[in-house]
Every structure is written in structure tokens, then in C-alpha cells.
Amino acid sequence: MHNHGLGAWMTTRRQKTPDKTALIFDGQSTTYRELADDTDRISAVLGRRGIGIGDPVAFLGENSPEFLSVMFACAQLGAIFVPVNTRLAPPEVTHVLTDSGARALIIDPALHERAVDGIAAAHISHVIPTGEGTPERPGLSPLLRGTPFGHADAAVGHNDPAAIIYTSGTTGKPKGAVLTHGNLIWTAINCVVDYDVVSTDVALMISPLFHVAALGMGALPVLLKGGTMVLEKGFEPGRALALIQEYRVTMLSGVPTTYQMMADHPDWESADLSSLAKLTCGGSAVPTRILDAYETRGLSFSQGYGMTETSPGATSLSPTMTRAKQGSVGLPHFFTEIRIADENGVMVPRGTVGEIEVSGPNVFAGYLNLPEATAKAFTADGWFRSGDLGYLDRDGYLYISDRLKDMIISGGENIYPAEVENHISNIEGVTGVGVVGIPDDQWGEVPWAIITVKDGVELDTETVRAHLDRKLARYKLPKNVVVVDELPRTASGKIRKADLRARFGTG
Structure with a gap:
């Protein structure tokens, strides 16, 4: 071979x-x-x-x-x-x-x-x-x-390209992250080790496989071990609960929104969830209300942090540490390393906030046809620069502090404001725009557009959304559009996104 x-x-x-069942579909x-x-x-x-x-x-x-x-x-x-x-x-x-x-x-x-x-x-x-x-x-x-x-x-x-997964870029154009065979194989091995995937597992796949999380950390580890996947075209909470019972599902992966929707469903209390042993959640931290709802049923989560460029897992938080390290995204995966650097690339002490850098065989090869972007994404000694800010506690657990790239995560989907801002800027009468993530009970956060317009111009949410429809995926459309007299800016003219989040995120 x-x-x-x-x-x-x-x-x-x-x-x-x-003769083992690999997939159950329809x-x-x-x-x-x-x-x-x-x-x-x-x-x-x-x-x-x-x-x-x-x-x-x-x-x-x-x-x-x-x-x-x-x-x-x-x-x-x-x-x-x-x-x-x-x-x-x-x-x-x-x-x-x-x-x-x-x-x-x-x-x-x-x-x-x-x-x-x-x-x-x-x-x-x-x-x-x-x-x-x-x-x-x-x-x-x-x-x-x-x-x-x-x-x-x-x-x-292992060094040959296996897949190109597109991730939204801060410049407004999606970038193709080139993932090698080794990237995906080592990610699957990381999951087998850290999530105890076994051949008798039955995994319910409710997340789309075109997302690297569902593919790299859901499907591939199960198939590597010879387990069984119950594959769904989409997610419907009542159907998910029914499938867990019907097929005695042991593994389930999702984002906070999907878990919340299941817990809110009328069948939640009566559903037989006794077969479930492994729940993994990504996209954003699991809110306390969701932890409470599942712990009441005797269920705990593995949580984690990662991105397309790390295929995607970088860290995982064991269910046994969910409460003790609440707010943390866990320890590096078994074959992955994490370090924190300051703005000059110098490593900082534990407890100090800096940029999260990742190394390991799961880190991607680079961006397709973008040598400059690829070069900027790596340090001189080959570590991937995540663009996210965080710190390691004294036990080595990672905590996320902020996103340098201002990425919005809505229902597990990544939204980069620059892409949405570019389209809104093309609307006649718009003179300035800042798109930020605003907390939302159902989706974690949703995009809001804060805009300034020319005198006499009237724009509202529906008008802006209609302009963007069919230009952007619907989950990227702003949930609300607010017209203001002036956008807060730095001395260099950049919009102060933190000020916008502070002003509108509490309403």
C-alpha cells in the first residue's frame, strides 16, 4: 500500500x-x-x-x-x-x-x-x-x-494536502486553509486519546460535516476506531432526543445553542439519555444554565478551543474539571502544545495575558495561494499565531481573554466583521460602519451593525438585511442595525469595537 x-x-x-455498521442515515x-x-x-x-x-x-x-x-x-x-x-x-x-x-x-x-x-x-x-x-x-x-x-x-x-477548508478572513475574503493528511490524522488521534473514543461508541452527528470541527473531531475519530455514526442532514432538537433513545447514542457533539435547544424541548424531561457518556461542546464557553440543565440529568461536557488552522482542536477541558476550571477551555490536546507571547513575541509568565500560539502535527500547512498571510500566521520558530488573547493559569489551563481579530461566534458559526462591514459600506448613504458581537441567549452572540449615514438618509435593519441578502450567508446578516451620530474611533481612525460592545451589549 x-x-x-x-x-x-x-x-x-x-x-x-x-460487517460492522459504519453509518446510519435516514x-x-x-x-x-x-x-x-x-x-x-x-x-x-x-x-x-x-x-x-x-x-x-x-x-x-x-x-x-x-x-x-x-x-x-x-x-x-x-x-x-x-x-x-x-x-x-x-x-x-x-x-x-x-x-x-x-x-x-x-x-x-x-x-x-x-x-x-x-x-x-x-x-x-x-x-x-x-x-x-x-x-x-x-x-x-x-x-x-x-x-x-x-x-x-x-x-x-502525511505532509500531502488532504482538504482545503475555507475560513472567513479579517480582510473580508474567505481564506482556504490547507489541511494535510497528517493534520487530520493527528487530530483524530488527539480526540481518541482525550475523549476516550472506543469501537463500541455510537455517535450522533447533528453538526454539518463541512465544518472542520464535525469532520475532524466528530466523524474521523469515530471511523478511525470503527465506531458507528448516526448521520443527520441537519439538527432538530426533538428528533435528536428521539435518535439518542432509538440507537442508544453514546457520543454527541454540538455548540451551546444546540444543547440549549435540546434542554428547552418539551421531550427533554422524559427522554431516555442513559446511554450518553460523552458530550463535547465547542464554539464558545458553555453557559452555567446549560451546565446545570445537563448535570441535573447526570451529564457533563468536554469543552475546548481551536480553529480551522489547528484542524481544529487545540485544547480540551475534561468533564471532571468543568466546575473546578469553569471558564477555562482546558489543557492542550495530547499531541499539541500551547504557549502565550507578548506583542514582541516574548513568552510571558503564567497568569499574564498575551497572544495564544499553537504547535503540533495538527497545525495546518498554510493558506492557499496566500504566502504573505501564511508567513504572518507563523512565528520564526514555526508556532501558529492564533490572533486570540488568553492566559495560562498555574496548572497550565488556558483561558480566553479576547479576540484580536474581533471574530463573532454565533451558534457555532464564525463571523468576521470586516466581511460584513465591506458589504454594508457599499450601501448608498452609509458613511461608517462597525459590526460587533452582542450577547444573545439563544445563539451566544449575534452581529449588530452600528452605522453612520449622510444627512437625510434613513436606513433600518430590514433595509440593510435586504441589501445583504444573497451576498452573504444569512447567519452573517446583522440582527440589528443602529444609526448613530458618530462612531468612536482611535487617534488613527480605527473604530473602537470595545466601546461599541460596551455601549450596546448591555441593552
């Missing part, structure tokens, strides 16, 4: 646990043998279209078995998997397809209109719908039925 990356996983699982079970067979066929379908080592292959669709088999097929071929966020607006999809240089696109037909411009702009010649497709454009299902077995075994090492 020449493939030492993710491309070897399905072949090995087919040998070790061929009530249908898929064994590891079946998942491996589909992976082989898809690699043959793509290979016949000239897809090979280093070729980007995009996937635009909700959670499905096809998502995983296409990803593993790409890994077998040495191609690069490019999952596309299904919530992106058409111009954002176009950017991902063109910037990644995608040579092929596997797409849910329901989302095709969103990608029309991107397909043309990126000159994608191979567009394959999921499902049956049409006589003119056969879908993935008939193509697989008509394709004989053929296992691809490209020479792939």
Missing part, C-alpha cells in the same frame, strides 16, 4: 470490521464494507475523469454517506477534498470554487442554482449531482451502479 493518508482508512476498516445502515466499496467506485468515477494527485474536488451538500465516501475517494486518488458550506450565498460559493481551483464538483441538485455562477467562473467541467440525477446528467448513484470495482492507491504521505 502506497497511501499512508486518509485514503488507506476504508480499505483497512473493510479488512478489520467489514434509517438505513451502511457497513464498513459497503462504505469502502462505494469509496472505491467513486475513486474510479473521478479517476476516469482525469482526477488525480493534487486536483481539488469540491462537495456542496448536506451531511450524507456520499460526503464521506467522496472525501475518502479523493484521499485514495491523492486529490484534495474541498467541502463547501451549504449556507453560503452564491457569490461566496463562487469564491470558494474559483479560489480552490476545483476541477470537479459533487453537488446536491437542490443547491445547484447557488453554484451556477461559480461553475462557470471556475470552468468546472465535471459536475456530478448526488442521487439519481437526470438522463442528461447522471447522478452519483447510477454512476456507481455502472462502475466496476477499482481501488486507487496513490502515493500519499
